[in-house]
Amino acid sequence: MxxxxxxxxxxxxxxxxxxxxxxxxxxxxxxxxxxxxxxxxxxxxxxxxxxxxxxxxxxxxxxxxxxxxxxxxxxxxxxxxxxxxxxxxxxxxxxxxxxxxxxxxxxxxxxxxxxxxxxxxxxPTQKAISYSMTSPFxxxxxxxxxxxxxxxxxxxxxxxxxxxxxxxxxxxxxxxxxxxxxxxxxxxxxxxxxxxxxxxxxxxxxxxNFLQFYKQIHFFGRARINVYKFHPTQLKLIHFFPAFFTLSLLFTAISNIFNWRIAVLCNVILALIILLIFFHAWIKNKSAKIAFLSLVASFIQLTAYGLGFMQDFWKRIILKRS
Incomplete structure (x- = not known):
C-alpha cells in the first residue's frame, strides 16, 4: 500500500x-x-x-x-x-x-x-499536558x-x-x-x-506552557458547539461535564464563604478528585513533579474547555448568534 x-x-x-x-x-x-x-x-x-x-x-x-x-x-x-x-x-x-x-x-x-x-x-510541562489530554479523568x-x-x-x-x-x-x-x-x-x-x-x-x-494550553483548550470547548451546529445529535451529556465541573468549582468557592456545611462536602469531593488525578499521574509518569504539573494541567483543561463551551453555548445556542 x-x-x-x-x-x-x-x-x-x-x-x-x-x-x-x-x-x-x-x-x-x-x-x-x-x-x-x-x-x-x-x-x-x-x-x-x-x-x-x-x-x-x-x-x-x-x-x-x-x-x-x-x-x-x-x-x-x-x-x-x-x-x-x-x-x-x-x-x-x-x-x-x-x-x-x-x-x-x-x-x-x-x-x-x-x-x-x-x-x-x-x-515536564509537556508530559503533564499529555497526561491531561489522555487521562480518563x-x-x-x-x-x-x-x-x-x-x-x-x-x-x-x-x-x-x-x-x-x-x-x-x-x-x-x-x-x-x-x-x-x-x-x-x-x-x-x-x-x-x-x-x-x-x-x-x-x-x-x-x-x-500552560497559557498556550489554556487558549487551545478554550478553543476546543467552543469547537464542540461548532460541531453541534452541523450535527445536533452529536452533543451528548458527557460533553457538558467540563462545564459542570467549572460551575462546581465556583459553587464550592461561594459555599466556603456563605455556608460551611455545604462547603465541607464540596471540599471533600474536590480533595478526592485532586488525590485521584495526582496519584494516577504519579503512577503513570513515576514523577511527583510531573504529577503535580498534571494536576494543574487537568484543572486548566477542564475549566478552559468548560468556559469555552459555556461561552459559545450561550452565544450560539441560547442567543442564536452566528
Missing part, C-alpha cells in the same frame, strides 16, 4: 524538521510526504528541501486558510492509496507505518485514528484515543482515510473549530468503516 502523509504547516519550521527526521527512520518505505505551508511568515522551505533525497517529499505554499483547507489542498495532489494526516508538532515512531499497513491488511478500515503519548524527551478520555465512549472519531493529529473516503466524502467543510471531528462524523454517516489502531501512536508535543 502506498501512503500519502499530509502535514499542514503554519509558522513552525523547527517542528517540521523534527517530524520529517522521524519519517526518515520509518521501517516501511512506501510513502510520500506533502507539506502544505499555509501562508506562514516564518516558512520552512529550506528545511523541507533539505530532506529531498532522504524522503519522497513535496512542498507547497498557499494563502492562509486554516489547517482543514490546507489538508484539502493536499488531498487533491496526493498520489497515495491511503492518506495519513499528522499535526506538525508530532514525532512518529519508526514502526508506525508498518503497524498501520499490517493492521489495514489484516482488518481493513476506511478511516482510522491512533492514540498519542508523551516522548521521553518532552519537558479529564476530557482527554473522550477525545478519540480510547474505545468505549460512544462512536469512535479519529482526530487530525493522527488520522488516516482511504482514497475512496475522500472521493465520496470530499474534504473538510470547515477549516478550524473541530474540523476533524465534523469530518469524522460525516465519514461515519456515509457508512464507512472507522476504527482505532491502538498501536499506531504518535508523540504529540501539543503546547509548551
Amino acid at each position: 502506498f501512503f500519502s502523509i499530509i502535514i499542514p504547516l503554519y509558522n513552525r519550521p523547527q517542528e517540521i524538521k523534527e517530524l520529517l527526521q522521524t519519517l526518515t527512520l520509518q521501517s516501511y518505505k512506501n510513502f510520500e510526504v506533502l507539506v502544505i505551508e499555509d501562508g506562514s511568515v516564518n516558512d520552512a522551505e529550506e528545511i523541507v528541501k533539505s530532506f529531498v533525497g532522504q524522503l519522497d517529499v513535496r512542498y507547497f505554499v498557499k494563502e492562509n486558510a486554516g489547517q482543514g483547507f490546507a489538508r484539502n489542498f493536499a488531498f487533491e495532489r496526493a498520489k497515495g492509496d491511503y492518506f495519513i494526516i499528522f499535526d506538525s508538532d508530532c514525532l512518529i515512531p519508526e514502526d508506525y507505518l508498518q503497524i498501520v499497513n499490517n493492521s489495514l491488511t489484516k482488518n481493513w478500515l476506511d478511516a482510522y485514528g491512533g492514540p498519542d503519548d508523551a516522548h521521553p524527551s518532552f519537558t 479529564t476530557t482527554g478520555g473522550i477525545r478519540g484515543n480510547k474505545k468505549g465512549i460512544g462512536q469512535f472519531h479519529p482526530r487530525s493529529f493522527n488520522m488516516g482515510i482511504s482514497r475512496q473516503v475522500w472521493e465520496k466524502a470530499g474534504g473538510f467543510i470547515i477549516t478550524r473549530l473541530a474540523e476533524d471531528l465534523e469530518y469524522s462524523i460525516r465519514i461515519h454517516s456515509l457508512g464507512f468503516k472507522i476504527g482505532l489502531i491502538p498501536d499506531a501512536k504518535v508523540y504529540h508535543k501539543r503546547r509548551t
Whole structure:
C-alpha cells in the first residue's frame, strides 16, 4: 500500500524538521510526504528541501486558510492509496507505518485514528499536558484515543482515510473549530468503516506552557458547539461535564464563604478528585513533579474547555448568534 502523509504547516519550521527526521527512520518505505505551508511568515522551505533525497517529499505554499483547507489542498495532489494526516508538532515512531499497513491488511478500515503519548524527551510541562489530554479523568478520555465512549472519531493529529473516503466524502467543510471531528462524523454517516489502531501512536508535543494550553483548550470547548451546529445529535451529556465541573468549582468557592456545611462536602469531593488525578499521574509518569504539573494541567483543561463551551453555548445556542 502506498501512503500519502499530509502535514499542514503554519509558522513552525523547527517542528517540521523534527517530524520529517522521524519519517526518515520509518521501517516501511512506501510513502510520500506533502507539506502544505499555509501562508506562514516564518516558512520552512529550506528545511523541507533539505530532506529531498532522504524522503519522497513535496512542498507547497498557499494563502492562509486554516489547517482543514490546507489538508484539502493536499488531498487533491496526493498520489497515495491511503492518506495519513499528522499535526506538525508530532514525532512518529519508526514502526508506525508498518503497524498501520499490517493492521489495514489484516482488518481493513476506511478511516482510522491512533492514540498519542508523551516522548521521553518532552519537558515536564509537556508530559503533564499529555497526561491531561489522555487521562480518563479529564476530557482527554473522550477525545478519540480510547474505545468505549460512544462512536469512535479519529482526530487530525493522527488520522488516516482511504482514497475512496475522500472521493465520496470530499474534504473538510470547515477549516478550524473541530474540523476533524465534523469530518469524522460525516465519514461515519456515509457508512464507512472507522476504527482505532491502538498501536499506531504518535508523540504529540501539543503546547509548551500552560497559557498556550489554556487558549487551545478554550478553543476546543467552543469547537464542540461548532460541531453541534452541523450535527445536533452529536452533543451528548458527557460533553457538558467540563462545564459542570467549572460551575462546581465556583459553587464550592461561594459555599466556603456563605455556608460551611455545604462547603465541607464540596471540599471533600474536590480533595478526592485532586488525590485521584495526582496519584494516577504519579503512577503513570513515576514523577511527583510531573504529577503535580498534571494536576494543574487537568484543572486548566477542564475549566478552559468548560468556559469555552459555556461561552459559545450561550452565544450560539441560547442567543442564536452566528
